[in-house]
Amino acid sequence: MxxxxxxxxxxxxxxxxxxxxxxxxxxxxxxxxxxxxxxxAPVTANPTPYSAALVCEATYARANHISAPRIAVGRIADYTGKYESDGSGRKITQGASLMAMSAFAKAGVPLVERYDTSVSELELKYANNKLISDHPNPAPNMPAEYRRILAGQVPGSDFYVAGGITELNFNIRSSGFDLAGGDPDATDFKGTATGRLFVMNVGLDLRLVNTRTLEVVDVISYQKQIVGHEVGLGMFDFLNGNVFDLSAGEGALEPIQLAVRSLVERAIVEMTANLYGMPGPQACLKTDPLETSTVGLTGAYVPAYNNVDTNNAHTREDPSRWNARRDPAVRGRY
Structure with missing residues (x-):
């Protein structure tokens, strides 16, 4: 034995x-x-329920020949001060400014970079010292024509956005149950059931500032609630001298960072509608969804040159495109 x-x-x-x-x-x-x-899993677009509205605003502005002011995005910081208890970092994303840039791009608003200008400042320093050229050297050991610095070559912003994530409230309300039952005999069947439901929220405050006058022209404050749940079932029994202890469960929490993106996009929707003079969502019914566009759920782009009719604008939201496992055009190359 x-x-x-x-x-x-x-x-x-x-x-x-x-x-x-x-x-x-x-x-x-x-x-x-x-x-x-x-x-x-392939790379997919990362829309919120407000992304389609942002794209609609871009289409509305183009259809009505509205020239949007240039926008710069400043610091949208996390002011909640909440950290993970295990020391792994903050609970809220530190990238709200980047989310705002993507949101403005989806709405077709021209952006100027003010968030990370380190590369431009370095190139400006090199250009000022005549170390940068935009053309290859005409011959070995021959100096190339250096890049010239021109007055007014950097476009300025008309407005900038600033603000922060100001609330993160856990367990606004929760509910649950625990149920256990079975035969009083220790060797007979017993079962358990559990369930939990809890609600939290996150809040955002943004402001739109006139760059020239520093006048605050738009202020928006939003909050979004986040729901989570978990359920579990268990069974314990003796059958023919064998012990069976089985359990199963399921749980889900609405993504907190996606909630932050939703807050940002809703705020940008309202600010952009103000800039465009757009009456509201009903204006989307008057636009042509088939019109050629350089904006979409993934953001926006400026054509590298006059290639709108042949470039990849219409494939950016397709999860199978450019994927070595899902796109036969790519897979067939290797």
Missing amino acids: VSNRLGRTAALVSAAAMALAGCASPSAGPNGNYARPAGN
Whole structure:
């Protein structure tokens, strides 16, 4: 009997070792990796319920020949002061400014960079020292024509956006239940059921400022509630001398960072409607959705040259495009 148990144990250990060997190895394989990463989901657009409204505003402005002012996005900071208790970092994204830039781009608003100007400032310094050229050297050891600095070459902004994430409230309201039942005999069937529902929220305050006069021309404050839930079932029983202890559960929490993006996009929708003089969502019914556009749910772009009829504008939201596993045009190249 002991030898049989030892044999089964050795077999289980060997099977586990083989399974682990199939997942990872201390020696790199032919492709140079120790293991193949899990997952194959393609890159997709990251819209919120307000992204379509932003694209609609861009279409409205183009259809009505509205020239939008230039916008700069400043610091939209996290003022909640909330950190993860395990020391892994902040609970709220530090990228709200980047979300605002993407939102304005979806709305077709021209942007000027003020958030990270380090590269431009460095190139300006090099150009001022006559170290940068926009043309290749005409011949070896021959000086190239250096880039000239022209007065007024950097366009200014008309307005800028600033603000912050000002609220993160946990457990605004929660509810739940725990249920357990079964035969009083210790060896008979017993079952458990649990459920939890909880609500939290996040808040945002943004302002639109006239760059020339520093007059605050628009202020918006929004909050969004976030819901989470979890359920679980369990079973414990003795059957024919065997013990069965089974449990299953499911839970979900609405993404907090996506909630922040939704807040930002809703605020930008309202600010852009003000800049465009747009009456409201009913104006979207008058636009032509088939009109050629350089904006979409992924953002916006400026054509590198006159290539609107042939470029990749209409494929940016397709999750299969450019994916080596999902796009045959790419897969067939390798």
